[in-house]
Amino acid sequence: MKSRLISLGAxxxxxxxxxxGCASAIAASSAPKGSEPAAxxxxxxxxxxxxxxxxxxxxxxxxxxxxxxxxxxxxKDMPISEGVSYTFWxxxxxxxGSFIRVRQGDTVEFHLKNHPGSKMPxxxxxxGVTGPGGGAASSFTAPGHESQFTFKALNEGIYVYxxxxxxxxxxxxxxxxxxxxxxxxxxxxxxxxEYYVMQGDFYTSGKYRxxxxxxxxxxxxxDERPTYVxxxxxxxxxxxxxxxxxxxxETVRLFVGNGxxxxxxxxxxxxxIFDKVRYEGGTSVQQNVQTTLIPAGGxxxxxxxxxxxxxxxxxxxxxxxxxxxxxxxxLKVEGAEDKSIYSGKEVDAVYLGDRSQPNLNxxxxxxxxxxxxxxxxxxxxxxxxxxxxxxxSVCHQANGAGLPGVFPPLAKSxxxxxxxxxxxxxxxxxxxxxxxxxxxxxxxxMPPMNQLNDDAxxxxxxxxxxxxxxxxxxxxxxxxxxxxxxxxxxxxxxx
Amino acid sequence: xxxxxxxxxxxxxxxxxxxxxxxxxxxxPATTTARYIDIPAGAITSALAxxxxxxxxxxxxxxxxxxxxxxxxxxxxxxxxPEWRRDRVPKVFASDGYLRSWPTPDRPAAGADERAPVTxxxxxxxxxxxxxxxxxxxxxxxWEYVAAADAKQRDAxxxxxxxxxxxxxxxxxxxxALPAVGGAANVYGVRDVHGVVWEWVDDFASLLxxxxxxxxxxxxxxxxxxxxxxxxxxxxxxxxxxxIALLSSLDAADGTGSLGFRCARSSQHQEQP
Numbered sequence: 001m002k003s004r005l006i007s008l009g010a011x012x013x014x015x016x017x018x019x020x021g022c023a024s025a026i027a028a029s030s031a032p033k034g035s036e037p038a039a040x041x042x043x044x045x046x047x048x049x050x051x052x053x054x055x056x057x058x059x060x061x062x063x064x065x066x067x068x069x070x071x072x073x074x075x076k077d078m079p080i081s082e083g084v085s086y087t088f089w090x091x092x093x094x095x096x097g098s099f100i101r102v103r104q105g106d107t108v109e110f111h112l113k114n115h116p117g118s119k120m121p122x123x124x125x126x127x128g129v130t131g132p133g134g135g136a137a138s139s140f141t142a143p144g145h146e147s148q149f150t151f152k153a154l155n156e157g158i159y160v161y162x163x164x165x166x167x168x169x170x171x172x173x174x175x176x177x178x179x180x181x182x183x184x185x186x187x188x189x190x191x192x193x194e195y196y197v198m199q200g201d202f203y204t205s206g207k208y209r210x211x212x213x214x215x216x217x218x219x220x221x222x223d224e225r226p227t228y229v230x231x232x233x234x235x236x237x238x239x240x241x242x243x244x245x246x247x248x249x250e251t252v253r254l255f256v257g258n259g260x261x262x263x264x265x266x267x268x269x270x271x272x273i274f275d276k277v278r279y280e281g282g283t284s285v286q287q288n289v290q291t292t293l294i295p296a297g298g299x300x301x302x303x304x305x306x307x308x309x310x311x312x313x314x315x316x317x318x319x320x321x322x323x324x325x326x327x328x329x330x331l332k333v334e335g336a337e338d339k340s341i342y343s344g345k346e347v348d349a350v351y352l353g354d355r356s357q358p359n360l361n362x363x364x365x366x367x368x369x370x371x372x373x374x375x376x377x378x379x380x381x382x383x384x385x386x387x388x389x390x391x392x393s394v395c396h397q398a399n400g401a402g403l404p405g406v407f408p409p410l411a412k413s414x415x416x417x418x419x420x421x422x423x424x425x426x427x428x429x430x431x432x433x434x435x436x437x438x439x440x441x442x443x444x445x446m447p448p449m450n451q452l453n454d455d456a457x458x459x460x461x462x463x464x465x466x467x468x469x470x471x472x473x474x475x476x477x478x479x480x481x482x483x484x485x486x487x488x489x490x491x492x493x494x495x
Numbered sequence: 496x497x498x499x500x501x502x503x504x505x506x507x508x509x510x511x512x513x514x515x516x517x518x519x520x521x522x523x524p525a526t527t528t529a530r531y532i533d534i535p536a537g538a539i540t541s542a543l544a545x546x547x548x549x550x551x552x553x554x555x556x557x558x559x560x561x562x563x564x565x566x567x568x569x570x571x572x573x574x575x576x577p578e579w580r581r582d583r584v585p586k587v588f589a590s591d592g593y594l595r596s597w598p599t600p601d602r603p604a605a606g607a608d609e610r611a612p613v614t615x616x617x618x619x620x621x622x623x624x625x626x627x628x629x630x631x632x633x634x635x636x637x638w639e640y641v642a643a644a645d646a647k648q649r650d651a652x653x654x655x656x657x658x659x660x661x662x663x664x665x666x667x668x669x670x671x672a673l674p675a676v677g678g679a680a681n682v683y684g685v686r687d688v689h690g691v692v693w694e695w696v697d698d699f700a701s702l703l704x705x706x707x708x709x710x711x712x713x714x715x716x717x718x719x720x721x722x723x724x725x726x727x728x729x730x731x732x733x734x735x736x737x738x739i740a741l742l743s744s745l746d747a748a749d750g751t752g753s754l755g756f757r758c759a760r761s762s763q764h765q766e767q768p
Binding site for chain 2: 075087116117118119120121140141142143144145165166167170213215216218
């Protein structure tokens, strides 16, 4: 039937109308919808679908079966954040859509129903389907209609499904995605908890958390500038009372998908290490993983054992998405503490770095005395010593000896002695190029010390002039001010 | 999919030749009081590309119903043409959801707004209604031509506000009761083109968008009769694309809760092949 019609279609344009009389047209329209049923396996089972974060129970079947999946598309308003509503398009009334669980080798009879209250036509592309469009080519469904197609689950794995009706990106951005698990024939290793988490990016006209009803923003979606990045379709979908839970000593398996439409997820659980990751949902198992990449339109299953009680935060470790766009969920682990693994806080004491306040007392004293007009050389030397330690000693060394051939010495320096006030300009503007100090030539770069004020420069230089066998003397703040008022010399001229 | 599509396309083709109405409907006298607005001839760069006519497509002068057909108007039509009652119409011309919001086969719910647009009507029923007004359904091109306008200009499609109005409607679920017709008029004086209902067009069956819309430049061009020439252009014009996608998901006997129609008449001087 099909091939006959196609050949007719190929052979004719408008002529087709003439080829078909009334009778054949009616016959064609009343032909049963859908293709011929596949050879029916022994048992027929109606699939259990669950809403996130729940996962249907294992199939526990030793043989393949015919599995009937009935999934309904519903367009509905739901909160995307507190006080913010959004018109989601959903598979099964939730974002992500209902979780589907079948066994490798099953023949899946898929019914896609589009609720009469829908405005849009929809279809479904299941990444676990082998065939054109992953089912999309056979499931384009108008509001108030139902499509049916059948596929064999050839490959095991955890697969994303999504709507593929134009404009595809908009349908996906409105929440039309979910996961289908195709169990291996032997089933998955037993764990204590299985949960269903799916990341998605959302594009609203208003800003993040702007209240009221927020429409979809196509421009932001094309520019890949999401307003929200969320787990399970709403801020707070998996926090507080809705957090997922486990007890210490229990094993947890998360099926984590990424619906996109745009962003790739760097999925991480703060404070946990994934014992096993089936990355990208494939059969290779990666062990001891901190953060795993989930492509848009991809999924992983991660397993770990809950060992220490507390709240574990699921995030997209592209971390602004977590704390500024909503990509946060909580796994709450309850049970006895295990201090041998994690102690909790043992010490809470003050820590002071060597640049902290008490060490700069001399600077404060110098400042105070200068204000009172009673600044002595000794005040300047003491203040300069403290400032030198924080700024100059890194290169010129604490003993002023410098590093031979690299940083010139300040101790017993003939360069300094010859013209002490020249040093003001060196500190203020830096010094680049050749200089000869104590008969050794240096050719390097000293950056300008812009962070030092005039008092600091005066005190440091006074300290240097009165240390390490130098000639003594004093540089006053007024001296520094004069230099700052003049233009810096042309670099290295005269040296 | 191809089977269904073909059946639909063929059915539409056949009917377009007037080969099979449920029973011949004599064109009744134009007792209607519906206003038709004269639309001047012009051209439009359609969201649909046609191999046959590259560039802007010419639109001959025609007239278009000011508002979509209302529940009350359709109830009077059904009373005058009881073969279009949902309990009498052959399934091939109106599938199960036909006029589903009506509690009885002959009229809408007592408390419902008579002036709200009728929905859940098949293409065949819409066509029959228009014939009863001495009119027809507009072509896609005619509809698109009028829909490109806003209150001030004939082609407002580059205006973000024009787009925002359409998208705002898309974001409202179809579960809310529809408002009465008679919204703001566009530059021609036509009302409710956007923001109330989808609308049937005469040649919807040739709007053959792939069920899987991601085939890029590799559509199954030869799959459908008369469809080889048509493909989507201007994917950025997705607001219009979504309307085409909706129409292309339907068979001529189908309807949805947000799909209505209005009628058109060719201008007498302009009726050319």
